[in-house]
Amino acid sequence: MQVLLLLLAAAGLCWGQYNPNTLPKRNSIVHLFEWRWQDIAEECERYLAPNGFGGVQVSPPNENIVITSPNRPWWERYQPISYKICSRSGNEQQFRDMVARCNKVGVRIYVDAVVNHMCGAAGGSGTHSTCGSYFNTGKEDFPAVPYSGWDFNDGKCHTGSGNIENYGDMYQVRDCRLTGLLDLALSKDYVRSKIAEYMNNLIDMGVAGFRIDAAKHMWPGDIKGFLDKLHNLNTQWFSEGTRPFIYQEVIDLGGEPITGSQYFENGRVTEFKYGAKLGTVLRKWDGEKMAYLKNWGEGWGFVPSDRALVFVDNHDNQRGHGAGGASILTFWDARLYKMAVGFMLAHPYGFTRVMSSFRWPRHFENGKAVTINADTTCGNDWVCEHRWRQIRNMVIFRNVVDGEPFSNWWDNGSNQVAFGRGSKGFIIFNNDNWSLNASLQTGLPAGTYCDIISGQKEGDFCTAVEVHVAADGMADFLIGNEEDDPFIAIHVDAKL
Ligand SMILES: *[C@@H]1O[C@H](CO)[C@@H](O)[C@H](O)[C@H]1NC(C)=O
Ligand SMILES: *[C@@H]1O[C@H](CO)[C@@H](O)[C@H](O)[C@H]1NC(C)=O
Ligand SMILES: *[C@@H]1O[C@H](CO)[C@@H](O)[C@H](O)[C@H]1NC(C)=O
Numbered sequence: 266m267q268v269l270l271l272l273l274a275a276a277g278l279c280w281g282q283y284n285p286n287t288l289p290k291r292n293s294i295v296h297l298f299e300w301r302w303q304d305i306a307e308e309c310e311r312y313l314a315p316n317g318f319g320g321v322q323v324s325p326p327n328e329n330i331v332i333t334s335p336n337r338p339w340w341e342r343y344q345p346i347s348y349k350i351c352s353r354s355g356n357e358q359q360f361r362d363m364v365a366r367c368n369k370v371g372v373r374i375y376v377d378a379v380v381n382h383m384c385g386a387a388g389g390s391g392t393h394s395t396c397g398s399y400f401n402t403g404k405e406d407f408p409a410v411p412y413s414g415w416d417f418n419d420g421k422c423h424t425g426s427g428n429i430e431n432y433g434d435m436y437q438v439r440d441c442r443l444t445g446l447l448d449l450a451l452s453k454d455y456v457r458s459k460i461a462e463y464m465n466n467l468i469d470m471g472v473a474g475f476r477i478d479a480a481k482h483m484w485p486g487d488i489k490g491f492l493d494k495l496h497n498l499n500t501q502w503f504s505e506g507t508r509p510f511i512y513q514e515v516i517d518l519g520g521e522p523i524t525g526s527q528y529f530e531n532g533r534v535t536e537f538k539y540g541a542k543l544g545t546v547l548r549k550w551d552g553e554k555m556a557y558l559k560n561w562g563e564g565w566g567f568v569p570s571d572r573a574l575v576f577v578d579n580h581d582n583q584r585g586h587g588a589g590g591a592s593i594l595t596f597w598d599a600r601l602y603k604m605a606v607g608f609m610l611a612h613p614y615g616f617t618r619v620m621s622s623f624r625w626p627r628h629f630e631n632g633k634a635v636t637i638n639a640d641t642t643c644g645n646d647w648v649c650e651h652r653w654r655q656i657r658n659m660v661i662f663r664n665v666v667d668g669e670p671f672s673n674w675w676d677n678g679s680n681q682v683a684f685g686r687g688s689k690g691f692i693i694f695n696n697d698n699w700s701l702n703a704s705l706q707t708g709l710p711a712g713t714y715c716d717i718i719s720g721q722k723e724g725d726f727c728t729a730v731e732v733h734v735a736a737d738g739m740a741d742f743l744i745g746n747e748e749d750d751p752f753i754a755i756h757v758d759a760k761l
Pocket of ligand 2: 698
């Protein structure tokens with residue numbers, strides 16, 4: 266018996282990196298892209314914890330190059346200068362305060378770790394970095410880490426330009442420079458140790474895990490090299506022996522030698538096919554229909570559910586960077602976007618991340634504050650999709666139906682579909698060009714339920730469409746195709 270328990274404990278340690286370390290019944294995280302640490306701390310307390318969000322992916326917290334032409338683009342934060350916690354989101358003291366305050370209300374922090382590279386080769390020399398640390402890209406000198414010319418991959422890359430030229434060649438993709446970014450020699454134990462030191466500093470402060478930026482551009486074994494050096498999570502917030510959650514940015518849309526599955530040993534991977542395909546279906550491109558979503562998930566060629574981090578859009582592909590292409594839905598296509606996020610949060614596949622964006626086109630003034638309007642939306646051009654009623658209520662839906670099976674699928678052979686989550690929740694979409702009128706098996710106990718899309722239950726009152734479930738679980742649904750939001754979702758916590 267003891268031997269068995271020991272074996273199970275050992276297995277638990279090995280597999281821990283797939284577990285998001287969220288509190289029970291908190292099953293989604295939100296990416297608060299470019300938010301300041303002080304604003305995130307407040308958002309954890311005033312909004313995320315009360316609405317059941319499990320955690321926040323934050324922008325890279327380490328020192329980066331300052332780019333003034335164009336003026337302070339979002340992507341300067343993907344060009345590290347050192348591992349000091351010092352960025353336009355705030356300083357180390359503010360970061361620590363955020364982590365402690367969010368953990369205190371049960372909301373976890375996940376750091377976007379940019380460790381494949383330093384800044385671009387054309388960055389020059391000087392102290393134009395967010396903390397004023399000196400660097401010289403010509404000499405590959407980053408004394409604030411310190412890294413020197415020995416710590417970069419130049420000798421390993423065999424393209425004329427030194428950059429990745431052909432994504433069909435996995436050696437180029439991993440050993441050459443990604444768009445001119447100085448490529449760290451992760452095969453060196455010294456480099457792995459400096460990265461682990463940075464990540465351990467964050468773990469000791471209380472973060473719950475990491476997004477590994479540009480994982481596709483690193484060898485899986487090199488990533489393992491620094492992950493193996495990581496501490497267990499801080500026992501002030503997590504139980505003894507808890508491993509950091511790891512999700513790796515591997516853009517695999519098929520057709521390349523590098524695949525997501527090559528990275529499973531290290532943790533989960535970002536499943537980019539998910540948002541690209543869901544956008545294609547909801548836009549009805551390529552002859553796609555929602556009826557085809559019946560076998561959504563592995564049936565669509567995605568990685569196994571317990572290895573997937575999924576999202577409708579991310580900070581790259583919502584503005585045409587990275588992968589996915591034109592089909593990606595964003596807040597700019599709000600009606601379809603809400604349906605896509607609703608579908609994602611209702612469906613059991615993968616661990617879900619909600620995107621929260623800003624609206625200004627490209628440039629970013631230093632540390633723009635998040636303001637909250639009287640109607641709970643955000644000001645200052647922050648979009649705050651996570652505060653949209655439909656999205657926030659579906660985050661709660663996912664928590665309510667946690668662990669329940671995918672059930673009672675229905676479709677009309679076209680773009681009207683519905684499915685349940687056992688006896689806890691049910692959702693129905695009309696993305697056809699005509700109204701939906703159907704009587705369906707919901708799997709829910711008899712009663713009157715309040716739709717959480719068109720409104721919500723407030724006390725004993727429903728501000729929305731009411732759905733009457735009969736003793737046999739059947740309910741009638743009517744959804745016009747011109748509705749603001751042509752979908753309805755009900756769950757047992759929204760029963761009147
Ligand atoms: C579903 O779409 C079909 C056409 O594919 C249509 O004939 C049918 O009326 C629709 N069903 C419902 C319930 O609206
Ligand atoms: C939807 O139906 C209306 C009315 O039948 C038609 O005018 C319109 O072109 C249709 N739109 C699409 C996208 O099929
Ligand atoms: C919906 O369908 C039912 C049964 O076919 C029918 O009695 C009812 O009138 C329909 N409702 C609408 C609004 O079309």
